[in-house]
Amino acid sequence: MSAAVVAYPPLRRRVVNVAMLTLSGLCTLLVVGVLLTILLYLLWNGAHSLTLHFFTQLPAPVGEPGGGVRNAIIGTLKLLSLATLIGVPIGLLGGIYLSEFAGGWSGFAVRYTTDLLNGVPSVVMGIFVYTLVVLPMHHFSTLAGGIALGIMMIPIALRSTEDFLRAVPRSLREGGLALGASKSETIFTIVIPAAIYGILTGILLDIARVAGETAPLLFTAFGNQYDSPGWLQPTASLPVVIYNYAISPYDSWHQQAWAAGFVLLSGLLAVSVVARLILARGKKLSHG
């Protein structure tokens, strides 16, 4: 039996290897650490306010203890529903158009506009919707806030839909066409179902992204001490409540701001975990 000769890589390569591993490990720790620190910090500072009442009551007047942010939670949910209703259909259809139908010129135009739209500062978006919706209607409203957030959702919904559709292999499209399906039948019965988990994930992450936007809401949904009936009244929302409480001079409001921040961030984390689960499930389904 001959002795096995194990050839170690040269020293330099081993050193570089260890160094890089350590570096990337440290970076990972840093990212995870920052997130954990924020969460714990929010919890630490807001824990005192995080009672059941915090979720079920309206804000208490200054000086009175207790009170909650029920109106802001409901307001944020309403704003996000409206934004989804506006942003997702446009983003979906635009993404389908870009990936399946757009020619060189129109594709370039749509893609370029979308990228520009994505780059518009959120405060500018707020002012834009303020002039377009709030001024003519003479008051702030859930509707205006939803429109602002909805417009902000379009670019990402559109580009992520486009990306996931493009990732569907050409062989699947050809398989459909070769069976006598028309182009649109192929798109709607094969391509979109094959990409649906990815598309859903993209939309959820998009919702999570605009959920924390504050600036556009300041000019559109404004704020409200009470529940906001219907869609045409000003409404409270978590980000704006956090902002207002945080800049106030009162300690009890500061605490509430921390707590509201914790609620918002936990909600976003939950949404992105769900999004990951959906994507993983889609992968599992399509790879057997």
Next chain:
Amino acid sequence: MARSFSANAVQIRRPDIDRFAHSDAAAERERNQLPWPQFTVADLNFFYGNHQALKNINLIVPNRRVTAFIGPSGCGKTTLLRTFNRMNETVPNTRVEGRIRLGEHDLFSYPVTTLRRVVGMVFQKPAPFPKSIFDNVAYGLRLEHRLNKREMAEKVEQSLRRAALWDEVKDKLHQSANGISGGQQQRLCIARALAVDPEVLLLDEPCSALDPISTAKIEDLLFELKEFCTIVIVTHNMLQAARVADYVGFFLNGELIELNRAKHIFQNPDQQQTQDYITGRFG
């Protein structure tokens, strides 16, 4: 002038099918016991942009026979196959010249979706839809027909049986088609194509990714399929062509060098180039 000369040259090279190619008397075909032409291709040129992939192709694909296309990589076999069901039209910036008839009619006179149901295709790499096995086979049926549940189930079973896959998947019809082996997936793609009762089946290197057992199963299948279907198969495997094909066409650099009965091609081809290729001297 040059054009008709080269067309004639091709005719001379394949006497036994050309005899009926230019005779329109059906009676003569019957008398000679020769198959009807399924595809008749005349002066076909095909371009990808400026690159000419097919050069002045003239040939006949006989009905209910297996015709194999052989030739070195890049000689245009796939391109020709994909003009038969007009899949090449989905590739941007391409151009086709010349005439192709399917049966009695111009290929381009059919609505393209109808044509593709009549001329089914199986690609080199199996690409089942990310749906259940059942839904894969039912896909083509659902596009056109309103079948009730029982009819649909029967048709799916029949197609899977024809593709020699039924016994292996009958207990997992509603599982994902991505969960079966590559060989099974390829037979699933064949079943999927058969479900809509095509008259022609185009197979582009259907066995290139398969093990010998799966390959043998598909080859057996071809013998049964040609009872009711015209088959055109592209293959790089000379033995496979010899086993399954009734007719063999040899292509080189976008030109059809020779198309003839398989026996003739493999035993004493008319062209030196064919001889060189099948004996492995180049390509």
